[in-house]
Amino acid sequence: MIKFLDLHKINARFEPQLKLEFQQFLESGHYVLGEGTKAFEINYAKYCGTKHCIGVSNGLDALIIIFKAYIQLGKLNKGDEVLVPANTYIASILAIIEAGLKPIFIEPNIGTFNWEASTIKKHITSKTKAILTVHLYGQLADSEAILKLSKKHNLIVVEDAAQAHGAENAFGKRAGNLSDAAAFSFYPSKNLGALGEAGAVTTNDEKLAKTVSELRNYGSAKKYENVRIGINNRIDELQARILNIKLKHLDTDNEQRRKVARQYLLKINNDKVKLPFYDGSKNHNFHLFVVLVEHRNEFVKYLLDNGVQSSVHYPKPPHKQEALHEFSKLQLPITESIHKECVSLPISPVMEDFEIAKVIEIVNKYNY
Numbered sequence: 001m002i003k004f005l006d007l008h009k010i011n012a013r014f015e016p017q018l019k020l021e022f023q024q025f026l027e028s029g030h031y032v033l034g035e036g037t038k039a040f041e042i043n044y045a046k047y048c049g050t051k052h053c054i055g056v057s058n059g060l061d062a063l064i065i066i067f068k069a070y071i072q073l074g075k076l077n078k079g080d081e082v083l084v085p086a087n088t089y090i091a092s093i094l095a096i097i098e099a100g101l102k103p104i105f106i107e108p109n110i111g112t113f114n115w116e117a118s119t120i121k122k123h124i125t126s127k128t129k130a131i132l133t134v135h136l137y138g139q140l141a142d143s144e145a146i147l148k149l150s151k152k153h154n155l156i157v158v159e160d161a162a163q164a165h166g167a168e169n170a171f172g173k174r175a176g177n178l179s180d181a182a183a184f185s186f187y188p189s190k191n192l193g194a195l196g197e198a199g200a201v202t203t204n205d206e207k208l209a210k211t212v213s214e215l216r217n218y219g220s221a222k223k224y225e226n227v228r229i230g231i232n233n234r235i236d237e238l239q240a241r242i243l244n245i246k247l248k249h250l251d252t253d254n255e256q257r258r259k260v261a262r263q264y265l266l267k268i269n270n271d272k273v274k275l276p277f278y279d280g281s282k283n284h285n286f287h288l289f290v291v292l293v294e295h296r297n298e299f300v301k302y303l304l305d306n307g308v309q310s311s312v313h314y315p316k317p318p319h320k321q322e323a324l325h326e327f328s329k330l331q332l333p334i335t336e337s338i339h340k341e342c343v344s345l346p347i348s349p350v351m352e353d354f355e356i357a358k359v360i361e362i363v364n365k366y367n368y
Helices: 007-011 015-028 034-046 059-072 090-098 116-119 145-154 204-214 237-247 250-267 297-306 324-327 333-342 353-365
Strands: 051-057 081-085 102-106 128-134 156-160 183-186 197-203 220-222 291-292 342-345
Touching: 015 034, 015 237, 034 051, 034 145, 034 197, 034 291, 051 059, 051 204, 051 342, 059 128, 059 156, 059 183, 059 197, 059 204, 081 090, 081 237, 090 102, 090 128, 090 324, 116 145, 128 145, 156 291, 197 204, 204 220, 250 291, 291 333, 297 342, 297 353, 333 342
Parallel strands: 081 102, 081 128, 128 156, 156 183
Antiparallel strands: 051 197, 183 197, 291 342
16 A cells, blocks of 8 residues: 555654653753754744744644734734735634734636636725735745735735745745745644644744743743743753754655656656646745545545555635634635645655656546
8 A cells, every 4th residue: 555645654764863852851841842842943934044934733723823922012913914824724724813803715727726816906995904914835935926916015924834845946945035024834744843832933033932932931022021921832852953953854745746746747648637836946845745646536536446545635624614614605616626636645755666656657547
């Protein structure tokens, strides 16, 4: 069976280093916001090209804290509208709502799965105060055009970069440095994955960075001195140390994913399987390789019956989730079409050539 994602095999490469790091962590006697966290924050900020990185508990919390920080700084107010792609993972929407803001769902381009500045422009009103752009499946949205649009309308731009670690635009700028602030998830299945929950905020805004740092730690910059109504959303010290080890290999791993993707794009030839858009650059880290298939359930079963695991990201769009029932009457046909037909094929930096060839062979033989 070809696994959709073999996390054990991915992490086994680092086992000696991880064991040594755990021993050092254990012996340090400092298990919260220690030297490991400081080192990772410095290294990840440098990697993304930003001035600041603040480690937090997970990707959802990273988004929530960004929005709450902007509210505390007076740059956003409760009830302000935030434009967001309709086909994102529900976490993007939950963060906006949790911060007391209002999500406005925007349809994506069905070819790239990302939205476009020209579409965003049509939905900007006097109530619009921020744009939450999502680099879905690891492919960068057109951030340069979105930033240009935001400056014209005086809007805050936040990146949901939870899937885009290391993706790089044509100007050499990486995800996390294409907005006013960005949120990352280091969930174990991510391209840069921890061995548990972890996340981060990156930004070049010193005031925002300071506010985020305070908010994640009970609203405190100095122990027992609380300047804000904060929460406890700190990154775990051990996870920060693990991420520091794996960060050194992120670019190589991303290139390996692109190698797999190029093979799929070159050799999968089945008119019943629509392949994703890719321009051949580093703007896609291929966190996921998502195809569209009309009869998804049959396709997924066919793959499994032939020894190939797949996954679906995501089977139901946010506006059709019970938790967001107030948005259920929205007419979003492109989004609903994507969520109805999307299937994620196996892709990882540790896939063997024979596994890649097997997936291609099985997909090409599909005929429903």
